[in-house]
Amino acid sequence: MMLAVAKPxxxxxxxxxxxxxxxxxxxxxxxxxxxWREKRGEVEPQDLxxxxxVQLGCITEDLNRSWxxxxxxxxxKDVQRRVRHPxxxxxGATLDGRVNxxxxxxxxxxxxxxxxSEEAAAxxxxxxxxxxxxxxxxxxxxLSIITGGGKWVEITVHADSLYQHLLLTAEKKFWRCVQxxxxxxxxxxxxxRPRLKAIKVVDMSTSNxxxxxxxxxxxxxxxxxxxxxxxxxxxxxxxxxAREAIGHGIKAKRSKSGAISxxxxxxxxxxAPVQ
Numbered sequence: 001m002m003l004a005v006a007k008p009x010x011x012x013x014x015x016x017x018x019x020x021x022x023x024x025x026x027x028x029x030x031x032x033x034x035x036w037r038e039k040r041g042e043v044e045p046q047d048l049x050x051x052x053x054v055q056l057g058c059i060t061e062d063l064n065r066s067w068x069x070x071x072x073x074x075x076x077k078d079v080q081r082r083v084r085h086p087x088x089x090x091x092g093a094t095l096d097g098r099v100n101x102x103x104x105x106x107x108x109x110x111x112x113x114x115x116x117s118e119e120a121a122a123x124x125x126x127x128x129x130x131x132x133x134x135x136x137x138x139x140x141x142x143l144s145i146i147t148g149g150g151k152w153v154e155i156t157v158h159a160d161s162l163y164q165h166l167l168l169t170a171e172k173k174f175w176r177c178v179q180x181x182x183x184x185x186x187x188x189x190x191x192x193r194p195r196l197k198a199i200k201v202v203d204m205s206t207s208n209x210x211x212x213x214x215x216x217x218x219x220x221x222x223x224x225x226x227x228x229x230x231x232x233x234x235x236x237x238x239x240x241x242a243r244e245a246i247g248h249g250i251k252a253k254r255s256k257s258g259a260i261s262x263x264x265x266x267x268x269x270x271x272a273p274v275q
Contacts, residue, residue: 013039015084015092016171021131022124024174025167029186032174039178057110060146064108065097067152068144075100085135088168090175093135104156105132105141113149121145122155130167133159163189235260 023031037043048054076097085091097106129141143155170187177184204210238245245252251265
C-alpha cells in the first residue's frame with residue numbers, strides 16, 4: 001500500500017495522531033474535551049516543555065533508538081517521518097521510526113521505574129501503537145523502553161484487527177465531532193491484553209506462596225496420577241447400556257452426550273439394591 005507522506009510542517013489540528021488515539025480510547029473525559037477543543041482551534045495545544053518525564057523521553061529518543069539497534073541487530077529508518085493514511089486523510093502519524101528488516105513500527109519511550117511492568121507498558125501505549133500500525137499498514141510494532149532505573153526493555157506488539165476496527169470507529173466519531181462542533185463522549189473500549197513474548201527465566205524460591213503450593217504439588221502428584229488411572233479404568237468397566245453404576249462409595253453417571261462423571265456417595269446408598 002502506498003503511503004501518503006504529509007508535508008514537513010503538518011498542523012496537528014488537521015489530523016488524528018497516535019498520541020491522540022490514546023486520549024480518544026482512554027477514560028478521561030476532560031482530556032478528551034480538551035483535545036476536541038485543540039483540534040477545533042478553540043485552545044492552544046498543551047505546553048509540555050515543563051513536563052520532566054516528557055522531556056526525558058525526547059532527550060533519550062536518539063539513545064533509545066541506538067540502543068535498540070545495537071541490542072537487536074536491526075536498523076531503524078524513517079525517523080520522525082510524518083505520514084497520512086492513504087484513504088482516511090484525517091489519520092496521520094509522526095513515526096519514531098520503522099524497523100528496516102521487518103517493517104514494524106518503532107516506538108521509543110521513557111518510563112519511570114516504580115511499579116513498571118511490561119504488560120502495563122504495552123497496555124498504556126496500545127492505542128498509539130495500533131493507530132500507527134493502521135496508518136502505515138504494519139503488522140507489528142516494537143516498543144523500545146528505557147526506564148529511569150537504567151533498564152532497557154523491548155516489547156513486540158502485533159496488529160489486532162478487532163481493536164483496530166473499534167479504534168477506527170471511535171476516531172471517526174471523534175473527528176465528526178471536531179467538524180460538527182458536537183462535544184465528544186468517552187467510547188469505553190477495553191484495551192486488548194498484549195501478547196508478550198515469553199523470554200524470562202525467574203527464580204520463585206523467595207515466594208512463600210510458591211513454596212507452599214510446590215510442596216502440595218509434589219505431595220499429591222502420584223495420588224493424582226493414580227486417581228486419573230482409576231477413573232479411566234472404571235469407565236471401561238461400565239456397560240454401554242448403563243445409565244448409572246454404583247458401588248463401594250462411588251456413583252458413575254452417563255450424560256445424554258455419553259460423557260461419564262463420578263461422585264462420592266455414602267456407604268448406605270452404595271449398599272442399596274440396584275434396580
